[in-house]
Amino acid sequence: MTTLTKSAGFGGYDAHQIASQAAQRRADYWMISGTLLMGCAVLGLIGLPLFFRGIWLQSQAAKAGLTMRPTIVTLIGYLVIIDSALNSIGWTLDLFAHHTLINRVLTTGWGAMFDGGYFWHYNELWLGGAGAPGEKAWEISLIPVLFCARMAAAIGLLQMKRWGQQWLIVTCWMGMIVWFGYNTNMTIFADVRYSHITFPVWGWWLYDIWYITPFLSLPYLHTVNREIFSD
Amino acid sequence: MNTKAKKDLPLGTTETYSTMHKWLQRALFVCLTCLVIEGAFTLPGIAIWMGWPTLSLQQICSELEKVRYSDDSRECIYPYPLFGPSEGAGQTTAKDVWGIQPKPLYRRIGFRDLVRFRDERLARQAAEKKKQTEAPDDGTQAPVAAPAP
Numbered sequence: 034m035t036t037l038t039k040s041a042g043f044g045g046y047d048a049h050q051i052a053s054q055a056a057q058r059r060a061d062y063w064m065i066s067g068t069l070l071m072g073c074a075v076l077g078l079i080g081l082p083l084f085f086r087g088i089w090l091q092s093q094a095a096k097a098g099l100t101m102r103p104t105i106v107t108l109i110g111y112l113v114i115i116d117s118a119l120n121s122i123g124w125t126l127d128l129f130a131h132h133t134l135i136n137r138v139l140t141t142g143w144g145a146m147f148d149g150g151y152f153w154h155y156n157e158l159w160l161g162g163a164g165a166p167g168e169k170a171w172e173i174s175l176i177p178v179l180f181c182a183r184m185a186a187a188i189g190l191l192q193m194k195r196w197g198q199q200w201l202i203v204t205c206w207m208g209m210i211v212w213f214g215y216n217t218n219m220t221i222f223a224d225v226r227y228s229h230i231t232f233p234v235w236g237w238w239l240y241d242i243w244y245i246t247p248f249l250s251l252p253y254l255h256t257v258n259r260e261i262f263s264d
Numbered sequence: 265m266n267t268k269a270k271k272d273l274p275l276g277t278t279e280t281y282s283t284m285h286k287w288l289q290r291a292l293f294v295c296l297t298c299l300v301i302e303g304a305f306t307l308p309g310i311a312i313w314m315g316w317p318t319l320s321l322q323q324i325c326s327e328l329e330k331v332r333y334s335d336d337s338r339e340c341i342y343p344y345p346l347f348g349p350s351e352g353a354g355q356t357t358a359k360d361v362w363g364i365q366p367k368p369l370y371r372r373i374g375f376r377d378l379v380r381f382r383d384e385r386l387a388r389q390a391a392e393k394k395k396q397t398e399a400p401d402d403g404t405q406a407p408v409a410a411p412a413p
Binding site for chain 1: 274275276277278280281284285288289291292293295296297298299300301302303304306307308310311313314321322324325328329331332340342343344348349350351352353355358365366367368369370371372373374
């Protein structure tokens with residue numbers, strides 16, 4: 034719950050605003066540190082408690098009467114950043130670092146387990162990396178266009194900017210198109226993607242279902258009172 | 265009108281959507297936590313599944329190549345030349361049913377299967393080598409058809 038403290042007297046409002054900003058900044062320091070680590074995938078377990086500490090600080094400050102960012106906005110903003118970062122790690126490795134040892138174990142190993150597109154004829158294409166039909170086009174278009182734009186929009190949202198909310202709506206709809214387009218591609222070329230894979234189809238869904246951020250963000254972004262975001 | 269309930273709503277949430285926002289927030293919490301835990305365990309999990317620490321990362325890489333290209337002679341070159349051609353370019357050993365929707369025919373990799381594949385291959389190669397070296401010494405030779413009268 035976010036309320037205005039009933040500070041009496043001259044300058045009470047300004048004092049409340051300054052205290053709120055300081056409290057939000059303090060919580061954000063924890064959450065940003067946590068997100069930087071969580072966005073690195075393997076360091077996520079160190080980042081998660083830092084992030085939750087930030088959430089707890091924010092919640093405590095709100096309970097104390099300070100004007101804080103709504104928890105759901107905080108979760109959407111940081112989750113979008115983490116989602117984009119994790120997607121970008123895998124795809125950037127595949128696009129630019131396909132012959133590194135870590136990629137040839139991590140990505141092709143993941144491919145052999147969940148998605149044959151990252152195992153089938155891997156590193157055979159002149160560009161290197163995944164050679165599954167259509168895969169490279171998704172990578173080249175989504176890393177610079179979608180994920181960068183979503184991260185920028187999420188930062189704007191976390192700053193409670195109107196453009197952040199609007200651009201997150203735009204990029205979440207782009208995310209919807211990606212989900213439908215990507216899964217249609219995988220279905221059409223299902224033999225390449227799932228034949229002789231350790232955990233075919235259900236394994237892929239179990240692994241990737243946590244990336245459904247756009248589906249959780251859009252209902253909120255379209256129903257929130259947008260007046261809380263400033264121009 | 266329940267003013268208390270209204271007062272407790274988060275900033276930006278109207279009463280109409282308060283239940284939906286509450287459930288979205290819970291789902292977001294679950295998603296974030298699962299995503300982070302999954303991200304943290306993916307690399308070590310895959311490495312262990314594929315045979316680490318029994319196999320080094322480079323050995324895992326080699327075994328994956330052998331499965332992928334159905335070719336026991338494949339080795340993972342590391343470090344790979346920076347501007348070299350793709351390692352699989354021009355290979356002719358990978359098995360597929362080719363068509364407009366190709367179907368791969370490589371082996372499925374279960375838990376620690378790469379260790380088993382490697383052990384079996386090494387045992388097979390050692391047996392073949394032993395057979396080749398022992399064949400002249402034990403005096404046994406392949407049967408030869410009797411000359412025609």
